[in-house]
Amino acid sequence: MTSIYDAVYHSDMSLDLNIMKTNSVTIQFTINVEEMQLEIPAGTTALDLIRDRLALKGTKEGCGIGECGACTIVVDGRAVNACLMLAAQLDGREVLTVEGLSHSGDLHPIQEAFAEKHAVQCGFCTPGLLMSTSALLKKHPHPNRSEIVKAISGNLCRCTGYHSIMEAVKAAAEKQAAFKKD
Amino acid sequence: MFDVDYIRAKNLEDALDFLNTNGAETKILAGGTDIMVDMRSGALKTRFLLDISRLDDLKKIEIQHGQLCIGAAVTISELLESDTVADMAPALRKAGEKFASQQIRNVATIGGNVAHCSPCGDTIPPLLIHDANAVVLTSEGQRHVTIEEMASGPYHCSLQPNEIISHFVLQPRPREVTFADFQKIGRRQELAIARMSMAAMAYQDERGLIAYMRLALGSCTPTPHRFREVEEYMTGKVPAENIIWEAGRLLADKMLSITGRRPSAVYKEPAIQGLFMRIMHPLIRT
Numbered sequence: 001m002t003s004i005y006d007a008v009y010h011s012d013m014s015l016d017l018n019i020m021k022t023n024s025v026t027i028q029f030t031i032n033v034e035e036m037q038l039e040i041p042a043g044t045t046a047l048d049l050i051r052d053r054l055a056l057k058g059t060k061e062g063c064g065i066g067e068c069g070a071c072t073i074v075v076d077g078r079a080v081n082a083c084l085m086l087a088a089q090l091d092g093r094e095v096l097t098v099e100g101l102s103h104s105g106d107l108h109p110i111q112e113a114f115a116e117k118h119a120v121q122c123g124f125c126t127p128g129l130l131m132s133t134s135a136l137l138k139k140h141p142h143p144n145r146s147e148i149v150k151a152i153s154g155n156l157c158r159c160t161g162y163h164s165i166m167e168a169v170k171a172a173a174e175k176q177a178a179f180k181k182d
Numbered sequence: 183m184f185d186v187d188y189i190r191a192k193n194l195e196d197a198l199d200f201l202n203t204n205g206a207e208t209k210i211l212a213g214g215t216d217i218m219v220d221m222r223s224g225a226l227k228t229r230f231l232l233d234i235s236r237l238d239d240l241k242k243i244e245i246q247h248g249q250l251c252i253g254a255a256v257t258i259s260e261l262l263e264s265d266t267v268a269d270m271a272p273a274l275r276k277a278g279e280k281f282a283s284q285q286i287r288n289v290a291t292i293g294g295n296v297a298h299c300s301p302c303g304d305t306i307p308p309l310l311i312h313d314a315n316a317v318v319l320t321s322e323g324q325r326h327v328t329i330e331e332m333a334s335g336p337y338h339c340s341l342q343p344n345e346i347i348s349h350f351v352l353q354p355r356p357r358e359v360t361f362a363d364f365q366k367i368g369r370r371q372e373l374a375i376a377r378m379s380m381a382a383m384a385y386q387d388e389r390g391l392i393a394y395m396r397l398a399l400g401s402c403t404p405t406p407h408r409f410r411e412v413e414e415y416m417t418g419k420v421p422a423e424n425i426i427w428e429a430g431r432l433l434a435d436k437m438l439s440i441t442g443r444r445p446s447a448v449y450k451e452p453a454i455q456g457l458f459m460r461i462m463h464p465l466i467r468t
Contacts, residue, residue: 023187043184065219078288084218088188154283
């Protein structure tokens with residue numbers, strides 16, 4: 001694959017601005033287990049790509065500056081804010097959005113736990129919290145309280161007051177552990 | 183969508199070459215957590231973003247000649263996963279724990295935090311107490327820049343457009359150091375932009391006198407500083423409550439001598455004294 005670097009740098013640098021400003025990049029990545037190759041404008045954010053180009057509307061835009069966590073996705077196993085990332089940075093990465101949590105049509109154990117513990121009220125922060133929880137449980141299948149707090153404190157919720165969310169994350173860990181035993 | 187071009191360098195050499203030609207129109211992109219915010223607000227307009235976040239040369243944590251070298255593209259999460267950092271630069275680890283949110287720690291880099299030159303960069307006070315130098319590269323060679331010289335003012339980096347920070351060289355904590363900490367005051371626990379931050383490390387001799395002390399402040403002055411007068415004041419004294427209180431007074435005075443007495447001094451003066459009291463308090467009992 002020709003790298004992005006080749007595309008821009010080895011082209012004629014005296015090109016006028018109008019041409020340069022329409023520069024696009026080709027990215028290849030995996031999203032929710034599906035491999036993809038796309039040509040996108042270089043200035044596209046990861047959030048724009050996911051919501052507008054791929055029509056995966058589960059990832060929300062809240063603040064747009066990395067404070068609320070509504071746009072949290074998991075990239076190579078780590079939770080990140082999609083609003084603070086360029087889509088071009090996803091090249092070669094493995095991306096998980098809330099739509100990829102469950103493949104069977106059933107709820108994922110994390111989703112079940114959030115529903116059962118009433119950790120959802122308006123629901124806007126929920127996809128982000130689910131993704132933060134998913135990344136946490138991959139790393140710490142049995143998280144303690146402070147690990148949970150650390151993992152989800154980049155996700156703002158203005159409805160539930162966090163108590164039920166903490167309970168849901170704990171329940172999700174138990175569900176996953178039980179699921180693995182089966 | 184931003185009006186910008188994205189270039190990802192294959193290796194350090196290509197990145198430096200690119201900057202030689204296009205440095206003036208390029209912003210270096212590592213984690214992007216500051217750049218994306220600044221582009222969104224309109225504060226930053228640039229033609230090129232040069233992504234250096236995947237360059238292996240910039241991602242190492244290693245010990246060289248007894249000094250701790252931390253690559254500029256090491257993320258805060260990677261810092262926290264390093265036993266070497268925990269052992270040799272414990273205050274830096276503590277700052278990492280209090281850095282923004284999990285999502286941001288996962289991508290934000292130490293090099294970006296320093297080069298952004300925010301007065302409140304959380305990694306800066308710990309780097310100062312380790313007498314850290316940034317190793318700065320151009321295609322012609324390299325130079326060392328102290329952390330105090332890095333910012334020529336708030337958000338003004340003294341680096342040239344053709345330069346890249348390769349790594350930071352830290353003096354490891356002296357073996358005797360058992361006390362090292364980072365504290366900050368923000369408007370909330372997580373994701374708080376520090377209103378004041380402080381890194382310190384020290385050890386006491388067998389009589390309980392402070393034999394070694396390092397202290398640096400963030401957010402309080404236009405560019406972060408070590409406060410050597412306070413270090414000297416504490417050295418040779420038993421850290422009793424009244425001594426720490428006095429040292430905190432001296433620290434507040436020194437801070438105000440840099441900033442001048444601005445309206446915020448009414449808050450900052452007692453707050454910095456209190457923060458110093460809080461950070462040093464564990465030494466009283468030892």
